[in-house]
Amino acid sequence: xxxxxxxxxxxxxxxxxxxxxxxxxxxxxxxxxxxxxxxxxxxxxxxxxxxxxxxxxxxxxxxxxxxxxxxxxxxxxxxxxxxxxxxxxxxxxxxxxxxxxxxxxxxxxxxxxxxxxxxxxxxxxxxxxxxxxxxxxxxxxxxxxxxxxxxxxxxxxxxxxxxxxxxxxxxxxxxxxxxxxxxxxxxxxxxxxxxxxxxxxxxxxxxxxxxxxxxxxxxxxxxxxxxxxxxxxxxxxxxxxxxxxxxxxxxxxxxxxxxxxxxxxxxxxxxxxxxxxxxxxxxxxxxxxxxxxxxxxxxxxxxxxxxxxxxxxxxxxxxxxxxxxxxxxxxxxxxxxxxxxxxxxxxxxxxxxxxxxxxxxxxxxxxxxxxxxxxxxxxxxxxxxxxxxxxxxxxx
Amino acid sequence: xxxxxxxxxxxxxxxxxxxxxxxxxxxxxxxxxxxxxxxxxxxxxxxxxxxxxxxxxxxxxxxxxxxxxxxxxxxxxxxxxxxxxxxxxxxxxxxxxxxxxxxxxxxxxxxxxxxxxxxxxxxxxxxxxxxxxxxxxxxxxxxxxxxxxxxxxxxxxxxxxxxxxxxxxxxxxxxxxxxxxxxxxxxxxxxxxxxxxxxxxxxxxxxxxxxxxxxxxxxxxxxxxxxxxxxxxxxxxxxxxxxxxxxxxxxxxxxxxxxxxxxxxxxxxxxxxxxxxxxxxxxxxxxxxxxxxxxxxxxxxxxxxxxxxxxxxxxxxxxxxxxxxxxxxxxxxxxxxxxxxxxxxxxxxxxxxxxxxxxxxxx
Numbered sequence: 001x002x003x004x005x006x007x008x009x010x011x012x013x014x015x016x017x018x019x020x021x022x023x024x025x026x027x028x029x030x031x032x033x034x035x036x037x038x039x040x041x042x043x044x045x046x047x048x049x050x051x052x053x054x055x056x057x058x059x060x061x062x063x064x065x066x067x068x069x070x071x072x073x074x075x076x077x078x079x080x081x082x083x084x085x086x087x088x089x090x091x092x093x094x095x096x097x098x099x100x101x102x103x104x105x106x107x108x109x110x111x112x113x114x115x116x117x118x119x120x121x122x123x124x125x126x127x128x129x130x131x132x133x134x135x136x137x138x139x140x141x142x143x144x145x146x147x148x149x150x151x152x153x154x155x156x157x158x159x160x161x162x163x164x165x166x167x168x169x170x171x172x173x174x175x176x177x178x179x180x181x182x183x184x185x186x187x188x189x190x191x192x193x194x195x196x197x198x199x200x201x202x203x204x205x206x207x208x209x210x211x212x213x214x215x216x217x218x219x220x221x222x223x224x225x226x227x228x229x230x231x232x233x234x235x236x237x238x239x240x241x242x243x244x245x246x247x248x249x250x251x252x253x254x255x256x257x258x259x260x261x262x263x264x265x266x267x268x269x270x271x272x273x274x275x276x277x278x279x280x281x282x283x284x285x286x287x288x289x290x291x292x293x294x295x296x297x298x299x300x301x302x303x304x305x306x307x308x309x310x311x312x313x314x315x316x317x318x319x320x321x322x323x324x325x326x327x328x329x330x331x332x333x334x335x336x337x338x339x340x341x342x343x344x345x346x347x348x349x350x351x352x353x354x355x356x357x358x359x360x361x362x363x364x365x366x367x368x369x370x371x372x373x374x375x376x377x378x379x380x381x382x383x384x385x386x387x388x389x390x391x392x393x394x395x396x
Numbered sequence: 397x398x399x400x401x402x403x404x405x406x407x408x409x410x411x412x413x414x415x416x417x418x419x420x421x422x423x424x425x426x427x428x429x430x431x432x433x434x435x436x437x438x439x440x441x442x443x444x445x446x447x448x449x450x451x452x453x454x455x456x457x458x459x460x461x462x463x464x465x466x467x468x469x470x471x472x473x474x475x476x477x478x479x480x481x482x483x484x485x486x487x488x489x490x491x492x493x494x495x496x497x498x499x500x501x502x503x504x505x506x507x508x509x510x511x512x513x514x515x516x517x518x519x520x521x522x523x524x525x526x527x528x529x530x531x532x533x534x535x536x537x538x539x540x541x542x543x544x545x546x547x548x549x550x551x552x553x554x555x556x557x558x559x560x561x562x563x564x565x566x567x568x569x570x571x572x573x574x575x576x577x578x579x580x581x582x583x584x585x586x587x588x589x590x591x592x593x594x595x596x597x598x599x600x601x602x603x604x605x606x607x608x609x610x611x612x613x614x615x616x617x618x619x620x621x622x623x624x625x626x627x628x629x630x631x632x633x634x635x636x637x638x639x640x641x642x643x644x645x646x647x648x649x650x651x652x653x654x655x656x657x658x659x660x661x662x663x664x665x666x667x668x669x670x671x672x673x674x675x676x677x678x679x680x681x682x683x684x685x686x687x688x689x690x691x692x693x694x695x696x697x698x699x700x701x702x703x704x705x706x707x708x709x710x711x712x713x714x715x716x717x718x719x720x721x722x723x724x725x726x727x728x729x730x731x732x733x734x735x736x737x738x739x740x741x742x743x744x745x746x747x748x749x750x751x752x753x754x755x756x757x758x759x
Contacts, residue, residue, distance in 0.1 A: 348569065348638050
């Protein structure tokens with residue numbers, strides 16, 4: 001039997017949560033912002049605000065320029081995590097195979113469901129009545145097609161795309177609209193004359209492989225609705241491949257010490273997740289984006305694995321210094337890869353193990369009393385860590 | 397002002413001093429070599445602020461002068477040049493290197509900007525074989541840390557006392573010790589040196605080198621060249637305390653067998669996990685490795701005497717040590733699953749080497 005995947009995707013989730021608590025804002029331009037209201041960025045915007053050209057990730061000053069009447073609300077991470085948990089709990093009770101992909105997205109295997117459209121309607125009605133948050137449901141033969149079905153029917157939509165309808169319904173889309181093919185790869189494909197999903201269907205696989213290597217075949221599989229593993233959430237059962245965290249800062253920063261502080265903050269988050277999953281990483285990659293939306297990244301593998309926050313921070317900083325240009329920084333991302341189960345390399349002079357024990361103790365305290373209850377001195381004065389929105393991945 | 401110089405001697409001297417030229421520097425003067433001509437002697441200086449090198453070449457000149465030339469460029473030019481003698485002309489802050497009808501000109505930077513080489517009284521120096529120093533360094537330096545926050549671990553410890561030349565290096569996971577008997581001397585040396593300074597010795601042609609130390613400064617001197625370096629701040633880690641005094645459970649194996657086994661097993665475990673599990677008993681010994689890319693089991697042919705043991709190692713570290721052993725057989729001494737393993741060559745040479753490797757906790 002052909003596979004059927006349903007994606008439940010909340011529409012402008014953070015904004016929807018806020019509007020549910022303030023019904024007067026329904027139908028008006030609203031944004032949820034991280035960091036201070038002046039100088040921060042918007043993490044989520046209502047569809048009414050999008051009509052003015054406002055997009056998630058924009059600095060708030062620019063948002064106000066584009067849409068002067070917008071209501072900006074500071075992010076409330078705990079509220080969103082609570083509502084997300086409740087919705088996911090409902091889905092897990094209703095379906096056998098649910099993969100929580102992010103705070104506002106879940107993939108559901110509906111291969112054995114007789115009428116997925118009818119079930120989709122039920123899910124939509126229940127969530128809208130219970131939580132007053134709109135959502136879109138996409139159904140397709142793979143996760144990627146389910147995601148594309150969602151994208152073309154947003155907001156508040158429900159669409160099933162069967163294998164036989166792929167070309168009719170999605171063939172006209174630009175290649176970079178396929179999840180997994182970013183703007184850069186999309187540009188490279190366009191330079192070869194491959195502009196749409198249909199072009200990707202028709203192009204010879206050998207030509208793609210010669211140009212992009214193994215990724216070429218992957219691009220074609222994505223377009224044809226084959227399940228490539230992209231969007232497969234690995235935290236439920238299968239081994240993790242990397243653990244990373246990135247953040248757009250409340251304002252562009254150029255001060256060396258402030259960049260170090262944010263890098264440490266990101267490394268602390270990555271380190272805690274590594275230790276929580278009892279894995280260590282033999283590689284690290286760092287990405288930096290500047291105020292002008294240019295950016296670059298670097299990766300490195302080591303013989304000695306990274307496990308403690310200090311190890312991750314020292315390596316991340318080392319790599320960051322190799323690529324960083326002297327201009328205001330907007331976003332930094334740190335990701336640890338080549339993960340393996342924890343096996344601690346013991347130290348001759350007995351210092352390293354002390355650090356591992358110290359970090360595990362700090363994790364226990366912060367797990368019990370809340371994130372960053374005990375923090376490194378460098379993070380002592382940092383305010384913005386309270387505004388952190390749950391990262392992409394499992395909500396908490 | 398102009399003078400002539402033997403091209404090959406000039407090239408060799410530039411090659412030797414240029415090991416001090418930094419790869420990247422924010423100070424343009426450091427990319428240059430300072431040339432001082434004084435009483436028919438040409439002194440060449442290069443520096444990266446941590447260490448400086450001075451070379452000496454005889455020239456035919458009547459005037460004293462100082463100027464700079466871009467070190468690496470001049471070296472590359474001279475390396476492909478086949479003439480016995482070159483002429484150097486310096487006038488109006490421009491240096492011209494000439495031979496036959498060819499010439500290259502370089503603007504000179506202000507020689508006064510060049511950092512002065514630190515000089516100190518070297519009455520108390522000790523002379524040792526250059527080859528002994530290089531052998532010792534090569535056998536231990538791979539154990540030094542690369543960017544450890546404890547600076548002393550990023551260097552190598554050189555000790556000379558009680559008629560012994562000792563080298564120690566450690567990154568806190570592995571440790572190497574080299575000991576060689578030398579002629580007893582009155583002067584003691586205890587210096588933590590950057591691994592970068594030893595390239596200077598490789599370019600030297602003299603069989604013996606003189607070492608001197610004064611407070612935070614150290615020098616290697618040959619007749620025609622000298623390196624002066626800042627020492628890495630110590631004290632060094634207490635290495636003598638961590639070397640086991642007893643021999644422990646011993647595993648003896650041919651170098652070829654263990655080297656081959658470790659090479660093969662890395663094909664499986666090196667993808668993203670370098671850990672191997674070594675099981676030892678008097679009935680037999682085997683190494684297991686597992687990763688996403690597969691699983692490997694190697695039965696080892698060696699002889700083991702001691703209690704049964706299961707111990708984990710980073711195979712990359714273990715192989716790095718084994719590759720440096722200069723002996724037909726290797727001895728591994730074990731003291732427990734969480735204690736350092738001591739590794740030694742089984743056959744004696746005119747020097748001693750000893751390595752310690754800390755295990756990986758398998759629990």
